[in-house]
Amino acid sequence: MEYSEKVMEHFATPHNVGKMEDADGIGEVGNAKCGDIMKMYIKVADGIITDVKFNTYGCASAIATSSMATDMIKGKPVSEALKLTNQAVVEALDGLPAVKIHCSVLAEEAIKAAVKDYYDKNGIEYDPTLFKEDCCHYDHHHAE
Amino acid sequence: MEYSEKVMEHFATPHNVGKMEDADGIGEVGNAKCGDIMKMYIKVADGIITDVKFNTYGCASAIATSSMATDMIKGKPVSEALKLTNQAVVEALDGLPAVKIHCSVLAEEAIKAAVKDYYDKNGIEYDPTLFKEDCCHYDHHHAE
Amino acid sequence: MQVYADNAATTKLSETALQAMMPYLTDTFGNASSLYSLGQDAHHGVQASRAAVAAVLGADTNEIYFTSGGSEADNWAIKGVAELMAKKGKKHIITSAFEHHAVLHTVKKLEEQGFRITYLPVYENGIVKVEDVKNAICEDTALVTIMYANNEIGTIQPVAEIGAVCHEKGVLFHTDAVQAVGHVAIDVKAQNIDLMSMSAHKFHGPKGIGALYCKKGIRLPNLIEGGAQERGRRAGTEAVYAMAGMAAALTEANDALAQNTAKLTALRDRLIDGLLKVESSRLNGDRQNRLPGNVNISFEGVEGESLLLYLDMKGISASSGSACTSGSLDPSHVLLAIGLPHEVAHGSLRLSLCESNTEEEIDYIISCVPEIIERLRNMSPLWERIQKERGNL
Amino acid sequence: MQVYADNAATTKLSETALQAMMPYLTDTFGNASSLYSLGQDAHHGVQASRAAVAAVLGADTNEIYFTSGGSEADNWAIKGVAELMAKKGKKHIITSAFEHHAVLHTVKKLEEQGFRITYLPVYENGIVKVEDVKNAICEDTALVTIMYANNEIGTIQPVAEIGAVCHEKGVLFHTDAVQAVGHVAIDVKAQNIDLMSMSAHKFHGPKGIGALYCKKGIRLPNLIEGGAQERGRRAGTEAVYAMAGMAAALTEANDALAQNTAKLTALRDRLIDGLLKVESSRLNGDRQNRLPGNVNISFEGVEGESLLLYLDMKGISASSGSACTSGSLDPSHVLLAIGLPHEVAHGSLRLSLCESNTEEEIDYIISCVPEIIERLRNMSPLWERIQKERGNL
Ligand SMILES: Cc1ncc(COP(=O)(O)O)c(C=O)c1O
Numbered sequence A, B: 001m002e003y004s005e006k007v008m009e010h011f012a013t014p015h016n017v018g019k020m021e022d023a024d025g026i027g028e029v030g031n032a033k034c035g036d037i038m039k040m041y042i043k044v045a046d047g048i049i050t051d052v053k054f055n056t057y058g059c060a061s062a063i064a065t066s067s068m069a070t071d072m073i074k075g076k077p078v079s080e081a082l083k084l085t086n087q088a089v090v091e092a093l094d095g096l097p098a099v100k101i102h103c104s105v106l107a108e109e110a111i112k113a114a115v116k117d118y119y120d121k122n123g124i125e126y127d128p129t130l131f132k133e134d135c136c137h138y139d140h141h142h143a144e
Numbered sequence C, D: 001m002q003v004y005a006d007n008a009a010t011t012k013l014s015e016t017a018l019q020a021m022m023p024y025l026t027d028t029f030g031n032a033s034s035l036y037s038l039g040q041d042a043h044h045g046v047q048a049s050r051a052a053v054a055a056v057l058g059a060d061t062n063e064i065y066f067t068s069g070g071s072e073a074d075n076w077a078i079k080g081v082a083e084l085m086a087k088k089g090k091k092h093i094i095t096s097a098f099e100h101h102a103v104l105h106t107v108k109k110l111e112e113q114g115f116r117i118t119y120l121p122v123y124e125n126g127i128v129k130v131e132d133v134k135n136a137i138c139e140d141t142a143l144v145t146i147m148y149a150n151n152e153i154g155t156i157q158p159v160a161e162i163g164a165v166c167h168e169k170g171v172l173f174h175t176d177a178v179q180a181v182g183h184v185a186i187d188v189k190a191q192n193i194d195l196m197s198m199s200a201h202k203f204h205g206p207k208g209i210g211a212l213y214c215k216k217g218i219r220l221p222n223l224i225e226g227g228a229q230e231r232g233r234r235a236g237t238e239a240v241y242a243m244a245g246m247a248a249a250l251t252e253a254n255d256a257l258a259q260n261t262a263k264l265t266a267l268r269d270r271l272i273d274g275l276l277k278v279e280s281s282r283l284n285g286d287r288q289n290r291l292p293g294n295v296n297i298s299f300e301g302v303e304g305e306s307l308l309l310y311l312d313m314k315g316i317s318a319s320s321g322s323a324c325t326s327g328s329l330d331p332s333h334v335l336l337a338i339g340l341p342h343e344v345a346h347g348s349l350r351l352s353l354c355e356s357n358t359e360e361e362i363d364y365i366i367s368c369v370p371e372i373i374e375r376l377r378n379m380s381p382l383w384e385r386i387q388k389e390r391g392n393l
């Protein structure tokens, strides 16, 4: 197994690490049992994600994908953030080892969960199929 | 597999190699199929083996045991030659690898066969159980 | 500072071992099975190496069979005894829950072929109970295979007592001693061992060479068929240089055993004490009954792979039982076997020392770990939750 | 003069290979499965070696699995396919009468377990007929395993054609190419090979390392279970230095292939012509279709072990198919398979050359052999008998 230089860069000095007291949306996915939890905080103004922070418990690629994914949505409209795919994150990181692809999926889901939370809190209507429950969601797994 | 120095000495410059035109007894044992044939010639005067020669087709230990065995009976009474055991030859050679012990048996049998031939030719009576047929005798095997 | 602290994974080849190898990597390259002088010189190398290994372990020279390493030795011993005993209708194997995969995957394969496997518990301290072995032995038990020392948490098993129980009941006893050979004093006869696996690269010998001790009289079927090498038991042109390196390294380790043990135990205890000062940390495996060089500690709220990669950035090489380092979804089966919850197992760190580690290196590790743990916990939602649950937030 | 002429048994490690090994025997000693830098450096060594071996053979990198040598590769391929195919009720294996023991003893073992084995004849020239393979394939044929080049008489088999016939009938094809790799041009895809065994020490690489080529899609069960090395197919901490040595040696051999072949063929033919001047001698194996370095000649009335030990005294290292050199009662099964009577087989001499042999060495051999043969015949009762039968005495 081997990480790209890009992954190691983002792991060594991850961007957007931190919590956010006054977040407009918070998403948490993954579970401790599997060794990965990602928590993302977004601040939204005029439909634009003006700030984003993350906290991640997990391996180097979990931290690097969190860092890259938050970079990729910062300053973007919420609607665009929703379109961010895990493949795009993997590509931006110059690839991930096969066994680590799930980390990028987690990052995609964390963003979606944060947006959903933002929508819910603000009474914004949305197509619920956008946020289908996934096996990696923390709450889903915790009961096991 | 490994030969003692003594074996290698006798193999490198074997003693008593040759044929004998006027032998008093000739013994040939072993067979080509198994890769060993020993032929021994003895000259006898007053019950003493005054000369002995051998010809051997076979591996290094077959040649070395022929050399050592002929050394050991030269100048000895025929009756004593008959008592030469393969163990004595092996010991005199400082041992033989386990897979090569049969060569020393062959040497013992070759001497016995030569003595028997001498007895037979000279009408000397003997106890036939001294010369029990053995699986390694050439004539016995040749028919296979 | 560069600190290599993963000696349980592999060790640096010792200079003595390398020097012992060089002649066979250069001029004395003959085939050890050939009759001419060059071959016989190689043959002497093989036999001298075998005798040296045997001498250290209290075995007869002819009871040592060289293999390509510990994994092959484990596979050979277990599959071989299984084949042998199946003919007598014995198809039950007893092992422990925290064996190396070379043992666990092998018995799993036998399970698919109709063997019944008993996995003994190892309890919180990581030590098999002799009583459990005794109780598990049945009429049809073919083999007991219990490791000598665990590769992750370093706990040492009561091998002599397990062997005694096996022999009382007429059952063969194999021990995977890959982590123990060269590190603790072993006497196969006194310790009632029938078969024992070892691997040279765990004691500063070369990789790709190991051995199986197989007691005289056990007619173990071959795993690798072919030429008549290893007295017809293990085919393959002999890697004489590797055997010579293994023998030299083992002899060297054995000669310095008392001295190394004293030094290592002190370093180990210093490291354990230093790291346990980190809040919410715990030592895994029995504190006393462990290999002199093994430290295994879990830190709550952090994940092991990140921990060890940050340590690597500080020049420290270590290992973890997290799922991520194994490529599987579950963390180390060893840590689960001693009862750790998944999330604690993910946060484990193994530091395995050798006699060339220094006090300065230990202190360097002790200084680096806490700041990395703090950094990781600061960004860990799991740690946040733990703190909340404990009322600290 | 010292002349090493037993390169089919083993070769001297090349300087290039040794240099490629040294870093991994010293500083880059890390475990190739570890995540930290030292481990990743070792991992790169493994992968670069795998890629280099694959490139020479026309294989994909991921189709090369390192093993401890040719014997392990043969055992793994044959037992593995047997296990795989037995599940589909296919329990028939086709091989030839003159395979290496690593193949023959393995199929023998399978025979004991209920497989049916067909041993194809190799005729006087030592070459399997493709037609025979075709005719032998049945509904339940699991595997065809035919060696690429014979280790004693050097004859090269019609591998591509055999592979084609196998694929027509949907049967897997394994070839033991231990004697061929590095000595003849091989392209596994073009030659329809599904599995192929090789061993580094036959082409100036280190002993104790080899590889199995296993075509993508064949789900070969493991022979050695354990860790996840070799993509989960072959457990054991990687002997990176040995892999690097193998790759360097193979690349070197391949780069010089045309040149070495030309040089060797000339030396070989000079040696054959020189030795066939000895009365009552014969070349064993096809004269044209043979490895460029292989000479195998029988001399009537003499025994091979004595011959080669007298040659050793002259500084010449060679080999023989006599019973005595194998420790068994029968001479080489290879020589018997091409129809030699026992007594002629006992008198065989194999001289196997490499590119560093010289014309002077060849001439030295040609000058030494006749006097030794004469000496042995002079004391051979068998030669006496032969001469009598021919009316020469
Ligand atoms: C044709 C053939 N197959 C297999 C082998 C076995 O190779 P190794 O001894 O490297 O295991 C050899 C050489 O010994 C060989 O010549």
Ligand SMILES: Cc1ncc(COP(=O)(O)O)c(C=O)c1O
Binding pocket: C008, C068, C069, C070, C071, C072, C074, C100, C102, C147, C149, C150, C151, C176, C177, C178, C179, C199, C200, C201, C208, C210, D235, D236, D237, D238
């Ligand atoms: C306890 C134990 N058994 C077996 C092995 C396998 O040894 P090797 O990798 O040398 O085959 C190892 C190390 O990897 C080990 O620690």
